[in-house]
Structures are given as structure tokens and as C-alpha cells.
Amino acid sequence: MHSPPLPTCLLGSTGRTVTRFGLGGEGVLRTQGCEAEADRVIDAALAAGVSYFDSAHAYADSEAYYGRRWASDPEARARVFITSKSACRDAAGARRDLALTLQRLRVDHIDLWQIHDVRKVGELAQLTRPGGALEAFLEAKAAGKVRHIGVTGHHDPDVLLKAVRELPVETVLLPVNPAEGALSGFLSAVIPEARRRKMGVIGMKVFGQGMLLDAGASAAELLRYALAQDIDTAIIGCSTPDEVRENARVAATEGPMSQPEAHALVERMRRRARQLAYYRGVY
Numbered sequence: 135m136h137s138p139p140l141p142t143c144l145l146g147s148t149g150r151t152v153t154r155f156g157l158g159g160e161g162v163l164r165t166q167g168c169e170a171e172a173d174r175v176i177d178a179a180l181a182a183g184v185s186y187f188d189s190a191h192a193y194a195d196s197e198a199y200y201g202r203r204w205a206s207d208p209e210a211r212a213r214v215f216i217t218s219k220s221a222c223r224d225a226a227g228a229r230r231d232l233a234l235t236l237q238r239l240r241v242d243h244i245d246l247w248q249i250h251d252v253r254k255v256g257e258l259a260q261l262t263r264p265g266g267a268l269e270a271f272l273e274a275k276a277a278g279k280v281r282h283i284g285v286t287g288h289h290d291p292d293v294l295l296k297a298v299r300e301l302p303v304e305t306v307l308l309p310v311n312p313a314e315g316a317l318s319g320f321l322s323a324v325i326p327e328a329r330r331r332k333m334g335v336i337g338m339k340v341f342g343q344g345m346l347l348d349a350g351a352s353a354a355e356l357l358r359y360a361l362a363q364d365i366d367t368a369i370i371g372c373s374t375p376d377e378v379r380e381n382a383r384v385a386a387t388e389g390p391m392s393q394p395e396a397h398a399l400v401e402r403m404r405r406r407a408r409q410l411a412y413y414r415g416v417y
Contacts, residue, residue, distance in 0.1 A: 146334025156186030160371025172199035178375035182382035197238035219250035228270035291319025310337030316407035
């Protein structure tokens with residue numbers, strides 16, 4: 135018996151449609167020397183109908199694992215939305231990152247290239263000054279090497295909010311989980327501002343590297359919570375094909391939580407919210 139198809143939506147104003155569950159670049163993809171295991175996870179995602187595939191220059195061999203798959207099946211690559219990231223703050227470094235990203239992914243362009251992990255206000259000045267990385271991002275888009283530009287952050291919601299307001303980006307990738315529902319910033323300020331600007335919103339840290347699971351929430355609850363927020367897709371790093379299939383099943387058959395369910399889950403996590411949002415850094 136076939137599972138129902140994954141739900142999809144437009145990614146902000148990019149004009150591109152993506153599945154509401156996407157394959158994150160963590161899990162088995164953030165390894166080295168695990169080609170067979172990575173192949174199985176990527177194949178499971180393709181079989182489940184996943185169309186959003188996340189990676190980053192900094193994620194070990196994630197780009198190379200994908201590149202093996204896209205080179206062997208160009209039709210699969212043509213059907214999907216592939217992304218990567220650069221954490222360089224200068225144009226020369228970002229250009230080097232993109233050249234290696236395209237080489238490792240074995241493609242001539244990527245759909246979304248993201249300014250990776252913006253943490254401090256000073257980084258915005260580095261990015262936007264002459265010779266800053268933004269120069270390389272805009273140059274790559276003009277040349278057709280990337281279709282869209284985004285920004286990512288999980289450390290300080292005020293900094294990411296400023297990035298969303300000041301950078302010429304089309305998407306934002308940020309943490310979406312019930313610990314964030316108990317805190318202020320990413321869900322309460324950054325997402326609404328991104329939506330006002332018609333940006334695509336991508337959720338990450340859905341399981342909080344397993345910490346939210348250890349705190350008593352189930353994987354299905356956490357994915358359904360993320361899908362109940364105002365996001366276009368939730369990306370989850372997976373280590374096995376079974377994990378891919380289960381996340382796809384939840385997205386396809388259970389879907390978003392109701393608001394009362396989401397509120398109850400936030401209340402369960404509230405006491406430990408700052409600890410669970412470990413990625414925000416020291417308070």
C-alpha cells in the first residue's frame with residue numbers, strides 16, 4: 135500500500151515548490167567515508183518524494199554524497215531543490231566555497247545558496263562591506279550559478295532579525311521547535327518579519343540534536359509541531375532510511391498539530407527551554 139504524497143508549498147516568493155519535509159544535511163550526511171549509508175538515506179528520501187535537499191560546505195562529505203547521486207541520475211537532480219551554504223564573510227572565500235560546492239555536488243548551479251550561521255551584528259558589516267561575502271553571493275546569482283540567496287542563523291534571534299531586514303535574501307533558515315515556542319525571538323519575531331518580506335521560511339533544529347526527544351517529546355510530535363508553525367518546510371537530518379520514511383509518513387498522514395496540541399507541547403518543554411535551545415549559546 136502506497137503512502138499518500140508528501141504535502142508541498144511554495145517557498146516564499148521564489149516561485150519554487152518544495153515538500154514540507156526536507157532532508158537535512160546532518161545525520162549520516164555529516165560524516166566521511168559512509169557512502170553506502172548516505173546513498174541509502176538519499177535514495178529513501180527520493181523514493182518518499184522529498185524535494186528539498188539540504189547541505190553545507192561545512193558539513194563533512196554531505197555535498198559529495200549528494201554529488202554521487204546527482205551525477206548518476208540527472209533526472210532526479212532536475213526534480214529536486216538542492217541547497218548549500220557558505221560561512222565565509224569575505225567575497226574571495228565565498229567564491230572558493232561555491233566553486234568547491236559545485237564541484238562536489240557535480241552540478242553547474244544550485245537552487246539556494248545560504249549565508250551560513252550569522253551570529254553577531256558585526257558579521258553583517260563584514261558581509262556587506264566592499265569585498266564582503268554578499269558581493270560573491272549577488273555575483274553568483276547574476277551569473278546563474280545560484281538561483282536564490284538565503285541566510286541562516288540559530289544563535290541570536292535579534293541578529294537574525296537584523297539580517298532578514300537588511301540583507302537582500304529570499305529565504306531564512308532558523309530553529310523551529312517547542313523550546314523556541316517557550317522563548318521569544320525566532321518564532322515570534324523573525325518568522326513574522328520574513329513573511330512580511332515574502333521570504334521563504336525553513337525550519338531546522340526540529341529535534342534539537344535529540345535533546346528534545348530525550349526531554350520526552352516524540353519525533354512525530356516534534357515534526358508536527360514544526361509543521362504547525364508558519365514555515366514552508368522542516369528539514370531533518372536522518373541516519374537511516376527508516377527515519378526518512380517515518381518523517382515522510384508523519385508529514386503526509388498526520389500533518390500539523392492543532393494549536394491546542396502545540397501549546398500543550400510548549401508547556402511541557404517550558405521549564406527546560408533555555409537548556410534545550412543549546413544552540414543559542416550562553417545566556
